[in-house]
Amino acid sequence: MENAPLQKRKLTWMLLFVGFCCLFGWLGTNFILLTHFTNSRHFETIAATLRTVLGDLVFTSFYVVIGTAAFGWGLHRLRHTERRQGVMAMSLIPAAVLMPVLAIGGIAVILTTPFVFAHARAVVIGPNVVQSAVSPDGSCEAFVIDKPALDGPNHHLYVKNIQSGQETFVTNLPADVDYNSRP
Numbered sequence: 001m002e003n004a005p006l007q008k009r010k011l012t013w014m015l016l017f018v019g020f021c022c023l024f025g026w027l028g029t030n031f032i033l034l035t036h037f038t039n040s041r042h043f044e045t046i047a048a049t050l051r052t053v054l055g056d057l058v059f060t061s062f063y064v065v066i067g068t069a070a071f072g073w074g075l076h077r078l079r080h081t082e083r084r085q086g087v088m089a090m091s092l093i094p095a096a097v098l099m100p101v102l103a104i105g106g107i108a109v110i111l112t113t114p115f116v117f118a119h120a121r122a123v124v125i126g127p128n129v130v131q132s133a134v135s136p137d138g139s140c141e142a143f144v145i146d147k148p149a150l151d152g153p154n155h156h157l158y159v160k161n162i163q164s165g166q167e168t169f170v171t172n173l174p175a176d177v178d179y180n181s182r183p
């Protein structure tokens with residue numbers, strides 16, 4: 001009973017489809033990264049080229065991990081499937097058609113991952129205070145919080161009454177300022 005043929009092909013098709021989607025998404029995302037998010041200085045030297053290519057491979061590794069697991073399981077099931085003819089083609093063709101969507105989706109995942117992790121960090125650890133200063137009399141503390149943002153720094157100035165612990169929002173700082181010398 002250990003090698004009994006599988007009657008249902010849907011899960012096998014789905015696993016192969018996910019595996020092929022990951023393969024095409026990985027290829028498309030790397031193509032976009034290497035052709036649209038690079039310039040000549042990324043390929044000036046061998047070290048720069050290696051750094052660029054290896055960086056792209058790391059950024060798209062989520063496709064490799066998911067695709068390897070799905071494709072490996074799907075191939076294992078395919079060997080034990082009773083009616084296997086056509087399953088590979090039926091999973092390959094739709095995945096190939098979806099390649100542009102998968103490539104753009106890969107870029108979206110790469111761009112939003114730091115934003116999602118920053119929100120998770122803010123929930124678990126608390127706000128990211130990039131700079132603070134205590135008033136000369138020691139009654140208040142001014143501090144700058146870097147809140148999660150998709151594009152660049154998102155700094156906000158707060159003042160905290162040290163005795164009561166009450167925080168007051170003061171202002172949003174300009175987006176092009178990375179660090180402020182004196183809050």
